[in-house]
Amino acid sequence: MIHDPIELSHGISIPLSEIDIRFVRSSGPGGQHVNKTSTQAEISFDLMSSPSIPESERLWLRSKLASKLDTEGRLQVTSQAYRSQLRNREDAIEKLVLMLNQALQRPKKRKLTRPTHGAKESRLRSKKLHSERKALRTKRPDL
Numbered sequence: 035m036i037h038d039p040i041e042l043s044h045g046i047s048i049p050l051s052e053i054d055i056r057f058v059r060s061s062g063p064g065g066q067h068v069n070k071t072s073t074q075a076e077i078s079f080d081l082m083s084s085p086s087i088p089e090s091e092r093l094w095l096r097s098k099l100a101s102k103l104d105t106e107g108r109l110q111v112t113s114q115a116y117r118s119q120l121r122n123r124e125d126a127i128e129k130l131v132l133m134l135n136q137a138l139q140r141p142k143k144r145k146l147t148r149p150t151h152g153a154k155e156s157r158l159r160s161k162k163l164h165s166e167r168k169a170l171r172t173k174r175p176d177l
């Protein structure tokens with residue numbers, strides 16, 4: 035069960051009061067149950083005006099999640115995998131947390147390394163073979 039507040043990586047926590055949750059009718063098969071109950075959870079999180087996310091992280095998230103944000107900077111997540119509102123709500127919150135945590139991951143800096151002695155020899159051997167193969171193509175016996 036999801037508890038207040040939602041904990042993200044980097045020590046960020048978002049209170050549930052910043053997340054708008056509404057329920058609408060699900061699509062797809064399900065017969066009468068689907069037609070008369072609103073079980074699909076729609077979560078909306080205002081990323082750009084959230085006081086819980088530091089400014090530097092907000093800018094990073096905006097660049098990483100640009101395709102998923104609407105024009106007001108809100109992140110929308112839905113879930114209709116289950117027949118109950120509670121499970122769909124929890125699933126949508128888990129999707130939101132996963133999306134934010136993945137976007138918060140910074141790529142590791144690449145450490146520069148030098149090629150090994152064996153790699154250098156292998157490269158030179160390959161170049162030599164290639165050169166010899168090309169040399170054989172161009173040499174013509176005198177007629």
